[in-house]
Amino acid sequence: MENTAVVEVHDLVKRYPGASVRALDGVSVAFGRGSFTAVMGPSGSGKSTLLHCAAGLDRADSGVVRIAGEELSRLREPRLTEARRRRVGFVFQAYNLLDSLSVWHNVLLPQRLAGVRADRGWAEEVLRRxxxxxxxxxxxxxxxxxQRQRVALARALAGRPEIIxxxxxxxALDLASGREVLGLLREAVERTGTAVVMVTHDPAAAAWADRVVFLADGRVVGELAAPTAEAVAGRMTAVSAR
Structure with a gap:
């Protein structure tokens, strides 16, 4: 695994209107190329907010987000959308597929929206994998x-993103399907060098990662390298009791 960071966030602060606490309260973390990081924490700890800000889907109130050295806060639409489509892939619990389109056209959709020529040979290879x-x-x-989650993963991989x-x-998956998807994420890291950042509440899922970053009350409160499900569960118990 290379040490070069593909995504860096520094001192991120994010507040939501009407909320009495910060969703993110000075978060700094980096995600290296070819790494698999799980992000965990109690409900309301800021996990999804961190993911959305780091991915450029939402803007922090202050702080810095860089993807491949490009500072997102300096970009305005449509350059932000262009950078996101060029460098980032997304996989969500709800799949976010279009039922009006075939599997093939769902997989190619982000490239077509980005106005780039789809690599049909690579898309075929991804669907095979x-x-x-x-x-x-x-x-x-x-x-x-x-199967729908595998389509979503194929869609994310088809654009050869630097990070997913x-x-x-x-x-939303049963145990066997969940293991298949986690195995495919692990394969993406090892075979293509893509970085993966995964929000999860499941210690067994987190154990597929290279490290786990723990959040509580909008702050990073610890990390765990080479995690096991047992070690993650123990750390989560301690984090939740803070």
Whole structure:
């Protein structure tokens, strides 16, 4: 794994209107190329807010976010959207697929929205790797939850992103399907050098990562390298008791 950071956030602060506390309160963290990081914490700790700000989906009130050295706070639309589409892939718990489109067109959609020529050969390879070769013409509504999440992962990988942000990607899946998706994320890290940042509440899912970053009350309160499910569960118990 390279040490070069693909995403850096420094001293991020984020408040939501009407909230009495900061969703993010001075968060600083970096995610290296070819690394797999899980982000965990109690409900309301700022996990998803961190992911959305680091990915450029939401803007922090203050602080710095850099993706591949490019500072997002300096970008205005549509350059921010362009940078996000060029460098970042997304996988969400709710899949965010369009049932009006086939699997194939869902996978190619981000590249078409970005106005770039789709690499059809790579898209075919990605679908093969996630076990969906032969499903190109199917509609997402005809697939199982695990298959739909694999389509979402193929869509994220098809653009050759430098980093994939995954928000509870196994939360709606059964145990076997969840393991398949986690294995595919692990493979993306090891075979393509893509960085993965995954928000999860599941210690077993976090154990697939290289490290776990723990949040509480909008702050980073610890990290765990080479995690096991047991070690993550123990640390989460301590974090939740703060």
């Amino acid at each position: 996630v076990g969906l070769a032969g499903f190109e013409r199917e509609r997402p509504s005809r697939l199982s939850g695990g 942000f995954a928000d509870e990607p196994t939360g």
